[in-house]
Amino acid sequence: MLVCMLQKAGKEGKITGLTVAKGTPSVSHLLFADDSIFYCREKDEEFQCLLSILDEYSIASGQRINYQKSSIYFGKRILQDRKSEIKQLTGINEEGGYSFYLGLPEAFGGSKITILGYLKERLQQKFSGWQANFLSSGGKEILLKAVAMALPTYTMSCFMLPKAVCQQLASLMADFWWRNKRDSRGMHWKAWDQLSKQKNEGGLGFKGIETFNIALLGKQLWRMITCPSTMMARVFRSRYFSKTDPLQAKLGSRPSYAWRSIFAAQELIKKGARMVIGDGKSTDIWQTQWLHSKSARSLQQVRQIPQHLRSNVSSLTKVNDLLRDNGREWRRDILGEIFLEEV
Template sequence: MEVLSTLLRRAVDGGFLSGCRLRWRGGVEMMVSHLLFADDTIIFCEARKEQLTTLSWILAWFKASSSLRINLAKSVLISVEEVEEVEEMAVELGCRVGSLPTIYLGLPLEAHHKAISMWDGVEERMRRRLAQWKRQYISKGGRITLIKSTLASMPIYHLSLFRMPKIVAKRLEKLQRDFLWGGGSLEKKVHLINWEVVCTQKEKGGLGIRKIDLLNKALLGKWIWRFASEKDNLWKRMIGVKYGQEGFGWRTKESRGTLGVGVWKEIMKEANWCWDSIEFKVGKGTRVNFWTDQWCGNAALSQNFPQLFALAVHRNATVNEVWDSSLDQGGWNLIFSRDFNDWELDLIRDLLNMLRDFRISSEEDSVSWKGRGHDIFGVKEAYNLLAVLIACTFPNKCIWVDKVPTKVVFFAWEATWGKILTLDRLQKRGWQLPNRCFLCGCEEENVNHILLHCIVVRVLWEIVLALFGV
């Protein structure tokens, strides 16, 4: 495809094709002639017959030089605005006429990202998959596996770019809940444990199923990380031209306006929590603010030393500007507006001790994700950061044992929460039943009695423990 790219670039440079020109803040301009992904291609040009003629010649030259043929039968000509002679232009090129919105690489182009209808395809795919499973008997342990491996992964592609409306997230989670507790049954089944508990980590007593809205936030937050960490990718340059950059190019300016900014505006809503978990790795120090960026310690120096920051003369200085290489082995040249009082000298000593291990180097400045030593953004870690953990002690290691069948483990998990449907719980749900243990007939049936204290159960436990030599 490099041959096609070269032909298109030369046509644009020669003025035969116009491409797509982005011009935004500060008069910055950028031109995009085409986009390539595997064997899919988008080519931009003006809606003029002479440009379509040029494009048809380029495709013919590409075929002759590479022995590859563009499948025009599967290609479409899409006009961004209304064009009178679009049919004739499509004939000139030899393809069909398409329209917006359309689907490209599985994602909608120019669709209203907040419209509920945009997510109908995701919900329909999930319902079709559930319809296949309804004809099978699947244990609850198997349902957990299917939810995590299949149902939860179906919307991820869309979630990685668009914010899902809350009503859609609730509908998809309801499908997961109903499948977990009811399987393929059409009748309503009891949901024994609250969904908020189900969606917590196994270590905290849940099943580790991820909530869709939090997963959506974590996936959108990855774009904040990518913009800061990636060097000079095409998508980053386009976003930077359109919205402008601030903070030495680590982030974009706030999205303003109502047209054409919705997707990135939603992504920018995740910037605060993302940047709370991002710190700078100083190299040359030319793109890191000494006082206001977090590069030394667990917070910015302006937060750790607010009194010193108030006295600093150059509050917007970079790390490189504060570093004095003329000193022996280099050192920090801090300039303040006045001499220090005796009670302020301890602050200076603490600051210098904190700076003692940092040096300027020849490497480029970069960002690092504050986590478990990986230094890079991970969706799983970001999700756990956003999730509200339940403050409880749960014997997860005694329950989630690899060699035990999942349906047995699931029952043990329900029993640990005291949520199995014993007679006392059925009575609380409105069932008119006499409550008497069906094994011993002596006491009322509840979770602790039927599993631990019943005289019949205790005999069974003694037999089982004896078999294992306990």
């Protein structure tokens, strides 16, 4: 009911949602369990409309909102006097934007190493609690793989950790692995990179933090490709790749930290992705990876083209051009003349 009322107010122009770029969907609310974020302009009438919707929802549902535990986040252009007026109007005195939401920092201005320093602190707290226990090597291995690597996973699935932060986390895990009762630091008999190799390669199978980070971000990029109708995909598409697809997108000007992080996984996905042909109208013959091989590849070699076919070959751009009119059979006369037998 709350969502329906917010959407109705948005359609009627009573509440203006947040848009990060021209053409992006307007976001008036984000809901996660009992955590909610609402967006509107700093006009009194929009605040009053939002507050009336929240009051109506509270009366109908019996769920009261604790404004003392709520916070309000302002855009950079709002003056200090206006901020005070808005706080008085809404009854929310706490100013947000400087803490955490769903386990992630609300804002990423400034040094990323400093902002993400909480990952190191949380890991240190875990390790300090484990040191009092007598643990075998097998016990340490299980704790490192199942608990320690799980701590930064959510953050790594959203943002690319700086190399310094990855090194700090790896150093903490290495110290914990080699530490013993007699020596608080322990002798590091092998580098952590060696321990991060698979067991059949002589390592212990610990995840490499940087590579694991890229893999998690690759899942976000793949979700953009396979689920283009999601809110996340629509927002990023409008801002960064409105005329292309996520795999061909450029970093763009003034990219957000989130897009810069997801973009870092683009090359990884390209290595393992292959275009599914369908009708072939959107698949470029020469640039797209569409040949069925491991890994997938594009067309890189052709035969020496006979003189009488050169004009025809120059007009071939899409895979659909290699199909007969019924779209179900290849033009084998063209294929045999132009492409190698293996292709």
